[in-house]
Amino acid sequence: MADLTAISTWTLADVQHFGRRAGFGLNPAEAATLQAQVPSVAIDAWVDGTGAAYDATAFTAALATADVVAEPLVSANTTVAGSVAVPAVAAPHPFLVQGADAWRNNLNTAQALLAWRMQHNPHAFEERMALFWHNLFATGWHKVNNAALMLKQFQLLRSQGLARFDDLLVAISKDPAMLIWLDSVLNNASGANVPNENYAREVMELYSLGADNGYNQADITQLAKALSGWSFTYGEADYIRNPANPNQKFPADARFKVYDGTAIAPDTRLWWSGTATVSSNMHATGTISLFGQNLDVTTTANGWAKGENAVRSIISARGSSCAQFLARRLLTHFVTTGFSAQDLADVAAMIQAANFDLRAALKALFKSQYFFSAANRHALIEGPVSWIVRAARMLCPSLASAAAQTPRGYPAWRLVTNSATTFDEAGMKLLDPSGPNGWKEHTAWLNSNTMRYRAKLAAALTLSETRTYNSVAYPLFPAAVTVDWFPTAPTSPQAVYDRLVALLQPAPIPAAVSSAWLAALWPATFTWDTAAQTKARELAFLILCSPSGQLY
Numbered sequence: 001m002a003d004l005t006a007i008s009t010w011t012l013a014d015v016q017h018f019g020r021r022a023g024f025g026l027n028p029a030e031a032a033t034l035q036a037q038v039p040s041v042a043i044d045a046w047v048d049g050t051g052a053a054y055d056a057t058a059f060t061a062a063l064a065t066a067d068v069v070a071e072p073l074v075s076a077n078t079t080v081a082g083s084v085a086v087p088a089v090a091a092p093h094p095f096l097v098q099g100a101d102a103w104r105n106n107l108n109t110a111q112a113l114l115a116w117r118m119q120h121n122p123h124a125f126e127e128r129m130a131l132f133w134h135n136l137f138a139t140g141w142h143k144v145n146n147a148a149l150m151l152k153q154f155q156l157l158r159s160q161g162l163a164r165f166d167d168l169l170v171a172i173s174k175d176p177a178m179l180i181w182l183d184s185v186l187n188n189a190s191g192a193n194v195p196n197e198n199y200a201r202e203v204m205e206l207y208s209l210g211a212d213n214g215y216n217q218a219d220i221t222q223l224a225k226a227l228s229g230w231s232f233t234y235g236e237a238d239y240i241r242n243p244a245n246p247n248q249k250f251p252a253d254a255r256f257k258v259y260d261g262t263a264i265a266p267d268t269r270l271w272w273s274g275t276a277t278v279s280s281n282m283h284a285t286g287t288i289s290l291f292g293q294n295l296d297v298t299t300t301a302n303g304w305a306k307g308e309n310a311v312r313s314i315i316s317a318r319g320s321s322c323a324q325f326l327a328r329r330l331l332t333h334f335v336t337t338g339f340s341a342q343d344l345a346d347v348a349a350m351i352q353a354a355n356f357d358l359r360a361a362l363k364a365l366f367k368s369q370y371f372f373s374a375a376n377r378h379a380l381i382e383g384p385v386s387w388i389v390r391a392a393r394m395l396c397p398s399l400a401s402a403a404a405q406t407p408r409g410y411p412a413w414r415l416v417t418n419s420a421t422t423f424d425e426a427g428m429k430l431l432d433p434s435g436p437n438g439w440k441e442h443t444a445w446l447n448s449n450t451m452r453y454r455a456k457l458a459a460a461l462t463l464s465e466t467r468t469y470n471s472v473a474y475p476l477f478p479a480a481v482t483v484d485w486f487p488t489a490p491t492s493p494q495a496v497y498d499r500l501v502a503l504l505q506p507a508p509i510p511a512a513v514s515s516a517w518l519a520a521l522w523p524a525t526f527t528w529d530t531a532a533q534t535k536a537r538e539l540a541f542l543i544l545c546s547p548s549g550q551l552y
Helices: 012-021 028-035 041-050 058-063 107-120 124-136 147-160 164-173 176-181 198-205 217-226 308-317 319-334 341-353 358-367 384-395 401-402 449-463 493-504 513-523 530-545
Strands: 229-234 239-243 245-252 253-256 287-290 291-296 468-469 470-476
Touching: 012 028, 012 041, 041 358, 058 384, 058 401, 107 147, 107 449, 124 147, 124 319, 124 384, 147 164, 147 239, 164 198, 176 229, 176 253, 176 308, 198 217, 198 308, 217 287, 217 308, 245 291, 287 308, 287 341, 291 493, 308 319, 308 493, 319 358, 341 358, 384 449, 384 470, 384 493, 384 530, 449 530, 493 530, 513 530
Parallel strands: none
Antiparallel strands: 229 253, 239 245, 287 291, 468 470
């Protein structure tokens, strides 16, 4: 059974394990600081993002020049019709490496923004949870075709990722990107129209219950009727035009609306870009029968949208199945794939006991003896995005150090995501899964091709690779061998290795392997000079590319 009793003390190894799984890693100094705190207090603060360690002032200031949703241009100094002016930003920037007239509705730019946030957000758990939910509520750029709406959804996952699950499920069901992705905008059940069942099926099969688990075809049809007319509107000010092609435009923001024939003010545009003062009538009327319950799909009780009661009934009527579904996903991502049926039942019972309060459930899981069990250390293969972001957090300058440099010492994530080292080839095309079932985790992350591109990412990070853009060579990752890598100059090859392992935290590497590496890199007398620092970079590359380096 899963021992869900809370730990009372923790070791440095415990803290590092927690930091890898519930964030994107902790360097040795950060881990030592956290270890000095009482585990329950530290874990609560980590999840909540409270306390001085999570001050986002500097992060927010840096982000203000980089938010794709708010800023349709990259570095324009003048206002373009239908857009807003953006202050110039010194290059290289994590992703703002395009010209002044660049079109911001771009997948690679949006991917770069997310990678930068994961690397620098002091509340790392906020980004980790958003990444977790993005895999569950997988929504794809290739159909939505709107960077702003995709990033709006990611922000929803950040802000509500620790809410009650029924609230989160309703929020994602109303999200504009999701409404496009699974055809809710086409769901018309008014009069004699046949409802579009796409979202109704997937919200149960992929997002809350699992395939063929506690529902049937009749439930799908009835839920589709309840969700008919769920769409969105947006205002004229949200309609952003491409400065290089005024006929190319997209909504940079949007608001949920049930299309039931009522006014859409203060907005003026319907989801397909049409102008109107009232919405078309696409919503069903009357009562449906869902999970054996009769529900009025036109009620707005509790301030809910028409049909919202049907989404909430998934949890209220099928709570046990939903808890099992959530437990399986949480365990697979945060703990282990080697859980037993009893482990699954124990975690599901804990979720139900918490009344599907995700914040409370995750705090209990992270504090548990089960989470910190030795058997669960380095028991998962890390996804490629998390893997490279965690390495960048360890080897690149901190936010404060990077922001103070001229030019800024950020990774050129925009070039990383738009080159041969893309997240796509490494196995996770961030913001663009191939389908609504997202990505399989653990061993599914690795094959001969994805390992090839992990090696390319590792080389870009550790070996000072550059990419040329507009005839300028930008370093992909400013990962200089500085005092952040080695606070004191190492006096032996073993000292170099020990420090890099403390930073990168791979699973235990066989001594015979590490000894062979050191002998090959430093066959003669060791001197900590420029040549030795180059060798340290190569050693970091070997650690990242090793089988042990894929585990966390």
